[in-house]
Amino acid sequence: DAGITQSPRHKVTETGTPVTLRCHQTENHRYMYWYRQDPGHGLRLIHYSYGVKDTDKGEVSDGYSVSRSKTEDFLLTLESATSSQTSVYFCAISQGTGGKYNEQFFGPGTRLTVL
Amino acid sequence: AQKVTQAQTEISVVEKEDVTLDCVYETRDTTYYLFWYKQPPSGELVFLIRRNSFDEQNEISGRYSWNFQKSTSSFNFTITASQVVDSAVYFCALSGRSGNTPLVFGKGTRLSVIA
Numbered sequence: 001d002a003g004i005t006q007s008p009r010h011k012v013t014e015t016g017t018p019v020t021l022r023c024h025q026t027e028n029h030r031y032m033y034w035y036r037q038d039p040g041h042g043l044r045l046i047h048y049s050y051g052v053k054d055t056d057k058g059e060v061s062d063g064y065s066v067s068r069s070k071t072e073d074f075l076l077t078l079e080s081a082t083s084s085q086t087s088v089y090f091c092a093i094s095q096g097t098g099g100k101y102n103e104q105f106f107g108p109g110t111r112l113t114v115l
Numbered sequence: 116a117q118k119v120t121q122a123q124t125e126i127s128v129v130e131k132e133d134v135t136l137d138c139v140y141e142t143r144d145t146t147y148y149l150f151w152y153k154q155p156p157s158g159e160l161v162f163l164i165r166r167n168s169f170d171e172q173n174e175i176s177g178r179y180s181w182n183f184q185k186s187t188s189s190f191n192f193t194i195t196a197s198q199v200v201d202s203a204v205y206f207c208a209l210s211g212r213s214g215n216t217p218l219v220f221g222k223g224t225r226l227s228v229i230a
Contacts, residue, residue, distance in 0.1 A: 033217055042206060042222040043160075058217060090160060092218075103150070104218055106160035 003027050004107035006091050012113045019078040021110050023091030025071075031096040032074040033104065034058075034066065036087040043090065049074055050096070081114045088112075117142045119209050121221035128197050129229050136192045136224045138207030144168075149183065149190045150208040150218065160206075166190060197228045 003026035013019050023032060033048040035058075045058030047066040055066050063085060065077045078085055091107040118141040128134045140149065151163040164174065166183050174181045178195045194201050204225045208218040 035220075040222060042220040043208075043218075044220070045217045048217050088158070092160075103162050103165050105162060106152075108159055 004091060004093055004105060006089075006107040006110045008110060009108065010111045012115065013081050014115050015082055016080050019081050019112065019114075021076045021089055021091075021112070023074045023076070023107055025074075025093050027093060027095075027105075028071060029093040029095050030071075031094045031104075032068065033092040033094075034064075034074065034076045035090045035092065036060065037090060037109075038087050046076065046089075078112075081112075083114050086112060086114045117144075117147075117209050117211065117219045119207050119219055119221035121205075121207055121224050123224045124222070125225045125227070127227045127229060130199060131196050133193060133195050134197050134226065134228075136194075136205050136207075136226065138190045138192065138221060140188050140190065140207070140209045142209060142211070144211050148210045150210070151181065151190075151192050152206045152208065154204040154206065154223070156203070163192075194226075197226075199228050199230050202226060202228045 005024045007022045031050055034046040035043040036046055037043045044060045046060055046064050047055055047058055049055045049068040052068055052071055067075045089110045092104040094104045120139045122137055126134060147168045149166045153161045153163055164181055171183050171185060180193045182191045204223045206223045207221045210216050210218050
């Protein structure tokens with residue numbers, strides 16, 4: 001299994017508070033992604049990173065920011081959490097050189113509840 | 116824009132039946148990659164298969180088989196002799212020509228295999 005951890009695994013917070021989710025990998029993969037999973041929507045991309053300090057927005061990026069200061073860590077921040085951001089958040093990684101290296105491997109997920 | 120459609124929201128079968136999960140995709144890229152992931156009740160996302168657009172060979176892995184047809188933009192997944200452990204949500208996904216672009220997921224098909 002790919003070495004991907006997410007922390008925290010569960011979090012309950014209140015509307016308006018800042019929240020940071022961490023994704024840590026031990027695979028030295030170049031690409032990292034944040035998705036959210038909601039009933040009836042499947043998985044949707046929030047942000048992704050194609051290298052240290054290189055990030056780009058996904059389909060549902062409003063209300064989220066990310067940072068990647070080193071290869072192994074990709075942080076997702078909700079500056080001011082809202083109830084609509086209650087979801088399960090998945091981090092994924094890929095080597096990113098094409099061919100057999102472009103599978104994305106997922107972390108265990110973080111369940112976030114915003115009250 | 117890329118799109119993946121999994122028209123079957125939920126399927127229920129009796130153990131040992133064969134079942135096919137449908138996936139239809141849309142893309143303007145001539146080179147692209149298709150994936151299937153499994154999400155068992157425990158919640159993790161498990162990579163099953165990757166197929167690139169220039170390889171239309173069908174693939175079989177044990178009880179699993181995949182039928183890729185570019186002419187109909189479909190990448191269907193068949194489980195032969197289903198088992199209770201196959202109960203999960205299955206996602207079909209698509210990525211662009213670099214293979215490292217973020218995945219676009221279908222909304223998933225929930226498969227329930229009844230003993």
